[in-house]
Amino acid sequence: MATESPGRGGEGPLPQVPLSALEHYAYCPRQSGLILLEDAFEDDAATVRGTLLHQRVDTPGSRGRGAVRTLHALPVFNDALGLVGVCDAVELHADGRVLPVEHKSGRYLPDGPADVQAAGQAMCLEAMFGRAVEEAAVYSAADRRRHIVVVDQVLRDRVTGLTAEVRRMLTASALPAPVADKRCRRCSMADSCMPRVLADDRRFRQALSDLFHPEPLPEHS
């Protein structure tokens, strides 16, 4: 029973899309649906580790280090795109460069979902600081190193496209279908998502028709 939300009729600002949703949506659309529409958030080892890591990074404020000033837990936005979020860390370099640094507990995957989130941060910072942000960084705790993401046109188009898709999902309030593939094994939402049950339509229908047809009495016991 999906719910239709009333039409927006063109008034008011765009429904805002959280930067983190871009990453989730890029991994699996349903995952971001479960978080945004169903308020589901299930801690598993990976997310708990992530939270601990973020606690260390998320202390608002700044710490100077030579020619670089680092801002932590900086709220960012881009009204033209309708994006909002918080950057783990933003480096302000003496030469005027602005560099968002996203912290991840897991390994870094080139061209993976983290790139989209980092690029989204860069596009927010561009709008806020009024200067081009051509690079972003993803720090992977597992790799113990920083990976530079080039925010080129291809990546920007990916950000805009995913933002529109997340916004469509929010407006329709409908949960995307499960991907039900190997992504589910590493997904902290698997319990509430039930991808296997949903994907195995045949088993479900069989069980449904069995409901009113019990096995006959055993002849003798």
Added chain:
Amino acid sequence: MTTELLNTLYVQTQGTELRLEEDSLRIRVPEQEGRRIVPLRRLDAIVVYGHVTLSSELIARCARDARSITWMSRGGRFEGRLDGAVRGNVLLRHAQHQAHDDAAVRIAIARNVVAAKVRNSRWVILRAARDAKGAAQGAMRATAGELADALPEIAVAPDTDTLMGYEGDAARRHFAAVRHALRPAEGIPPFERRIRRPPTDPVNATLSFVYGLLRGLVHGAAEQIGLDPYVGYLHGIRPAKPALVLDLMEEFRAPLADRLVLTLLNRRQLRPEHFEHLPGGAVRLTEDGRTVVIQAWQEWRQRPWPHTLAGRDVPAGLLPVMQARLLARHLRGDLPAYLPWIAS
């Protein structure tokens, strides 16, 4: 008496005081020297029976940490529950209400709920019949046949009133057969029929107590998934009646509750001295009797049961969460029906 089992603290001694002390729970039992301290992080849930006081700081802290508190009457009737802030899944609750207002969706869920109750009652009776002989076995097998015969009518029942009729009928047959499954025991009169509020014999007293435990478990599952416990399909909407919890309980009553009661009585874990007879005819478990049941319930909760859809075994204590999730997936449009759990 306080019993701590599987991260749940059960407090039964009347007059006990529980208060928050830093990150711990301090227990003061009347007329008992000293006090006990339990670190809060060791507890997931607190269940209190009758006159037990909890400090408001403790209640607020439990709400914040999503540690549930369940209030039961002294005799074990479910009274209420605290689970902290309602989960924010407003779309699910909205869908739940819409489904209630949609006659076709509502009756479809209710039919499946009643069918599952009947199926699981039949399963329990057939299991009991395997261990029985002669006339008792014959009677139980006959009941199992009648229960199966009711299913085609349930499948096409036009409204919930009709369904409630089938449900009541099945429950009567079920308890009539349960009588044959109970071994005679000295000091425990034979079970005649189900009597609630207040029970007037040991078997009914035990049944009521275990239903209270089951209800607490199912209520917690509904809250955890973010469903509104008060909007049901078979049981509709009635003030102060957690209709959804009662709906979800139907499939579990016979295999999880009745079967435990049969086991406790047939194995003589519950004996006449575990029951007290109150003036006017009501019968209830003594504090010792309740401890026996609570301990057995906590072991029972860990017993794995096959779950067809999950494709694996699920511990009894988690079956209600699993089923609340399946209902949520149906209400949100992911599954074409609500499929109850069938014991096997």
